[in-house]
Amino acid sequence: MLTLYARFAADLAAALDALEAEGSLPAGLKRDAITVEPPRDTTHGDLSTNAAMVLAKPAATNPRALAALLAPKLEALAQVESVEIAGPGFINLRLTEATWRSELATILAEAAAYGRSTTGQGTRVNVEYVSANPTGPMHMGHCRGAVVGDALAGLLEYAGYAVTREYYINDAGAQVQTLGRSVHLRYREALGEQIGAIPEGYYPGDYLIPIGQALAAEYGDAYVGKPESDWLDLFRTRAVAAMMEMIRADLALLGIVHEVFASEAAVQAEGRVEAAFDRLRADGLIYQGTLEPPKGELPDDWEPTEMTLFRSTAFGDDQDRPVRKSDGGLTYFGTDLAYHFQKTESADQLIDIWGADHAGTVKRIQAAVKALTGGDKKFDVKLVQMVKLLRNGEPVKMSKRSGSFVTLADVVHEVGKDVVRFTMLTRKADAQMDFDFAKVVEASKDNPVFYVQYAHARIFSLHRRAAEAGMVLPEADLGLLDAEELALVKLAAQFPRMIEGSAATREPHRIAFYLYDLAAAFHALWNRGNDDPGRRFLLADNPPLSAARLALADAIGQIIRNGLGVIGVEAAEELH
Incomplete structure (x- = not known):
């Protein structure tokens, strides 16, 4: 089903077609940059379009003159109450109250399906996230990337993409050899x-x-007193298997389940590396050469060494990158290149969630994917900043190698899965964030997790309170809702658009931000009853109005449930 904004975009397109048919607008003008969206200032109306400003120059006319031609056609639409031309040529539309009541009925009718989109058109997307070295249990250093990746996967699924969640096991490097010796x-x-x-x-x-x-x-x-060659492979393999079992259990505490676990060792053993190198070699992109000397003063022991290099500069990288060392051994990049080639076999798009400390390797992997696929596969890297753990404002230190780190399991057991997941989305992924154990469970407006859950719990309580009061409510007459109440519907109606926009930009945190704004608007409507009892949601002496307001509350609760579900958070029915 088309969203309200998509329906008006179609109406706008029909109005432009009519202007073309009349000869008032040249045919064939590009319309890609035209938008239909809520104006930043809600006093300007319900919808705004830049159509006249986008098309005026190619149409060799003035934006306001074109807007004046377009406005009457939009004003003729049954759902439009008024049209205003603003500034250099924006067209602002105010919709009828009946339109918003109809949208409220749509939210209630579609329920859990409201906001679901088909914009992804089944495009196969591989989202790889976490991929922590299998050398210990999950700690809070892994948590944010895990949540961002899983929430993004859920968002893309909701928007109509076919998503594969993948974990890459780094089980072929020196760190797992050390793990085997430690075991x-x-x-x-x-x-x-x-x-x-x-x-x-x-x-x-x-x-x-x-x-x-x-x-x-x-x-x-x-295996006591035996040479390392007798036992290291066995102990490494068993240790990695045990660590991965522990990691899966830790991630499950956060509600995270990957469909695919890919092995670095398997990529090498199955000949994937040579297959990728052959592909690049055939295009003249693999060669023997030496790297440029490091910038600045050269180290005393530096000397040019011939290695196998990938010509990544041909695809936007700063320098060519070694895929084999001078002794013939693979570099990590060499295997990583082949691994990404493997992923493209079963996906149309790749998304990697990496820690911000890996920013320096983005260009080389992007170059590799572009070279290996001829640019046919879209590849995106989302960088996630570290989280500073605090307890009552004091830093909590972590050190994986010392063994004195804070585990993800400890945190989930202390504050709960939903608190952890929502909190990790209260900042943009590439922005620093603090996680204070005291603040994330605080019952205040300043705690977004609580504020959104409290809104849902309040809504859930209304049916119980109506039943306890013995209220018999008729079928809701949405015509009884006033302009202030319909303003909440306008915000709720942005949910489908928010889903599509967040999926397009790969930003699941925007859903958390939106839910906070929706919850704040609901709380404001609820709190008006503190000063004026007649503004409360349930009125014992007015069942028809109570039924209408309860329907409004139910719709907001449905949007909150849908939005929380997208990011993997359960909606609270009551708070203690």
């Missing part, structure tokens, strides 16, 4: 050996103790 240490400890202090560079966390104990129970002392 071997715990294995020996489980067999009674006094291992003393954990060696520098090993993973010291207690979370490795159960893995060592399990291996000791299974293999006894078979």
